[in-house]
Amino acid sequence: MKTSTTLLAAVSALAGSAAAESMAVLKQMKIDAWAAQNEAGVYDINRYAAQAATSCVNGKAGEYQCKNVDLVSFLRHQDMGSSTRKGNDIWGWTAPNGREFGAVGQTDGTAFVEVKSDGSLVYLGRLPTQTTSSSWRDMKVIGNHVYIGAESSNHGLQVFDMTKLLTITTPKTFSISSDLTARFTGFGNSHNIVAHEETKMIYAVGTGTAAGCSGGLYMVNVTNPATPTSAGCLSAGGYVHDAQCVIYKGPDTRYTNKEICFNFNEDTLDIVDVTNKKSPTTLSSTSYNGASYTHQGWLSDDSMRYLLLDDELDEQNKKGVAANQRTTTYIVDIKSLTAPKFTGTYQSPAKAIDHNQYVKNGLSYQANYGSGLRIINVKSLATDPTGKGITEVGYFDCHPEDDSVGGKAEFVGTWSVYPYFKSGFVLLNSIERGVYSLKYTGPQ
Numbered sequence: 219m220k221t222s223t224t225l226l227a228a229v230s231a232l233a234g235s236a237a238a239e240s241m242a243v244l245k246q247m248k249i250d251a252w253a254a255q256n257e258a259g260v261y262d263i264n265r266y267a268a269q270a271a272t273s274c275v276n277g278k279a280g281e282y283q284c285k286n287v288d289l290v291s292f293l294r295h296q297d298m299g300s301s302t303r304k305g306n307d308i309w310g311w312t313a314p315n316g317r318e319f320g321a322v323g324q325t326d327g328t329a330f331v332e333v334k335s336d337g338s339l340v341y342l343g344r345l346p347t348q349t350t351s352s353s354w355r356d357m358k359v360i361g362n363h364v365y366i367g368a369e370s371s372n373h374g375l376q377v378f379d380m381t382k383l384l385t386i387t388t389p390k391t392f393s394i395s396s397d398l399t400a401r402f403t404g405f406g407n408s409h410n411i412v413a414h415e416e417t418k419m420i421y422a423v424g425t426g427t428a429a430g431c432s433g434g435l436y437m438v439n440v441t442n443p444a445t446p447t448s449a450g451c452l453s454a455g456g457y458v459h460d461a462q463c464v465i466y467k468g469p470d471t472r473y474t475n476k477e478i479c480f481n482f483n484e485d486t487l488d489i490v491d492v493t494n495k496k497s498p499t500t501l502s503s504t505s506y507n508g509a510s511y512t513h514q515g516w517l518s519d520d521s522m523r524y525l526l527l528d529d530e531l532d533e534q535n536k537k538g539v540a541a542n543q544r545t546t547t548y549i550v551d552i553k554s555l556t557a558p559k560f561t562g563t564y565q566s567p568a569k570a571i572d573h574n575q576y577v578k579n580g581l582s583y584q585a586n587y588g589s590g591l592r593i594i595n596v597k598s599l600a601t602d603p604t605g606k607g608i609t610e611v612g613y614f615d616c617h618p619e620d621d622s623v624g625g626k627a628e629f630v631g632t633w634s635v636y637p638y639f640k641s642g643f644v645l646l647n648s649i650e651r652g653v654y655s656l657k658y659t660g661p662q
Contacts (some may be wrong), residue, residue, distance in 0.1 A: 238485030238509045239531055241409070241424065241433070241457055251629045252304075252353060255650075261303045263296055266651045271338070274659070279614070283621055286612035286660030287591065290337035290643060294652040298322060298329035299344045299391065307356045308647035310636040311364065311380045319383055320636065320645045321364045322653045323355040328366055328376075329653075330383055337643045337655045342383050343390035348373045348401065358413035358420070363399060363443040365420050367408035375402035375411070375422065377443050402446040405429035405436050414463040417477055419449065423458040433457035435479065437495050450495030455481065455488045455503060460514040460574075463492065468522030470555045473501075478555065480525060482512045487527060489555045506548060506560045508538020515550075516577045524599045525550040525558075526582055528572035533627040543569045543627045545586045547594075549605045562604035566592055568615075569625035574634040579662065581611065583637040583644065589625050590615035590632050591646050593658060612660045616648045 259265065269292035274284035282289065295303040307323035310333075319342075322329040327346040331339045347355070347370055354369040359380070366376040377400040378392070409424025412435075422429075422436040429436055432453035439449040452458075463479040473491060478501075481488040486505045492498045505512075510531035518524040527548040532540035540546040545566035551559045570589035575582050580597040591614045598607025615621065617631030629649075636645040646654040 283615040287614040288657045291339040291655035300324040302326045311359045326351045342386045345392045356411045367411045372406045412461045452498045564605040564608040585632040585635040588617045588631040
C-alpha cells in the first residue's frame with residue numbers, strides 16, 4: 219500500500235517528538251550537573267585568572283582556542299560583584315549618545331558593564347535578584363529599559379532604566395525598590411524574557427502555574443515602562459521555552475504586517491499570530507526527527523524565508539543527526555507559516571550542546587556551551603536550504619577544560635551572546651568565568 223506524503227510527515231513528526239524531554243527534566247539535569255561542578259570547586263573565588271587583551275594568532279588567544287576572533291577584554295563574575303560567581307544570560311543596550319553597555323546575568327543578580335570605544339569593559343554596578351538566587355535569569359532591552367525575569371519564586375519582572383548608568387563613576391549596587399522604574403508581578407517566576415521592540419511588548423515564557431498561562435506566552439505591554447500591563451496570554455500550545463516575535467514581511471503574504479511569534483515549544487516549532495493579544499492564533503505546530511528539547515532559534519535574514527533552530531538535548535542524548543554529538547543546527551523553510559518544512563541541518567566541527575544563537579548580517583553568532591562562540595555564515599540558505607553551504611567563519615572557545623578530548627556535550631562554558639553593537643564588539647557570557655568582549659576579524 220502506498221503511504222501518503224502527509225501521513226509520512228505525521229509519522230516522522232511523531233517519531234521525532236516521542237523522546238523529547240520536559241522542562242522539569244531538563245532543569246533537574248542541569249541542577250545536578252552544576253551541583254557536582256560546585257562540589258569540584260568550579261565556582262570558587264579566584265579560580266580563574268584575570269585576562270588581558272589577546273589577539274587570535276595561530277589558533278590561540280592565550281589559553282583559548284580561536285579563529286578570526288580576538289579577546290579584547292574580560293571581567294570575572296567576582297569582578298562584577300557576584301557572590302555566587304556563576305553566570306547566565308546577557309543582553310546589550312546602546313545609549314542615545316552611542317555609548318554601549320551590557321546587562322550581564324548572574325545567579326544572584328544582573329551586573330552592568332560599559333563597552334568602551336576600544337572594546338575594554340568597565341564594571342558599573344549591579345541590580346540584585348528581586349527575591350532569591352536562580353541559575354536562570356534572563357533580560358532583554360526595549361528603548362532605554364532592561365526587563366529582567368528569573369526562575370526565582372515571586373521574582374516578577376524588574377524594570378530598570380539603563381540611563382542611570384550614564385553618570386556612574388564608582389560601581390554601585392542599585393536598590394531593588396527605589397532604583398526600579400517598575401516591578402510587574404502578574405507572574406512570579408519565568409524562564410525566559412522575549413522582547414519585541416516594534417510593538418513594545420515583553421513576552422515572558424515558562425512562567426509558573428500561578429500565572430495561569432501554562433508556561434506559554436505571557437504578554438506584557440511596556441509602552442509605558444513605569445506601568446507595565448498584562449495584554450494577553452497564549453496557553454494553547456503549552457510550555458514555550460523561547461521565541462522570536464516580528465512584524466511579518468516574509469513570503470507568506472496572508473500574514474503581511476501581522477505580529478508573528480516563532481515559539482520553541484520543547485518538541486515543536488509553533489508559529490503563532492499574536493496580532494490580537496486577547497485571541498492569539500496558532501498557525502502551525504511542527505516537530506522533526508531527533509527532537510529532544512526544542513530550545514531556541516532565529517530567522518536567518520530579513521527575508522523571513524528560513525529559520526535556524528537549536529535543540530538542547532539532541533547532542534547529549536545522541537538523537538538523530540546529532541548522534542555524533544557535534545552541535546547541530548536545524549534549518550526550517552517557513553515560506554508557508556501554516557506548513558513549515560525542515561529542509562536540512564548544519565553540524566559544527568566541535569562537540570558541544572547548543573544554547574542560544576542570534577543572526578546579524580548573514581552571520582549566526584551561536585553560544586554553544588563547551589565550544590564557546592561559534593560564528594557561521596548562513597547566506598547560502600537563499601540558494602541551498604539543505605545547510606551544505608553553511609560555513610564556520612570564526613570561533614572563540616571560552617571553556618578550554620575539554621579541548622584535549624575534542625569537546626564534550628555537557629552544560630558548561632557559554633550561556634549566551636550579544637552581537638548587535640554598532641562597534642562590532644561582541645559580548646559573551648560564560649557560566650563559570652565571566653563576560654568577554656570579543657571582536658570578529660573574519661570575512662563579513
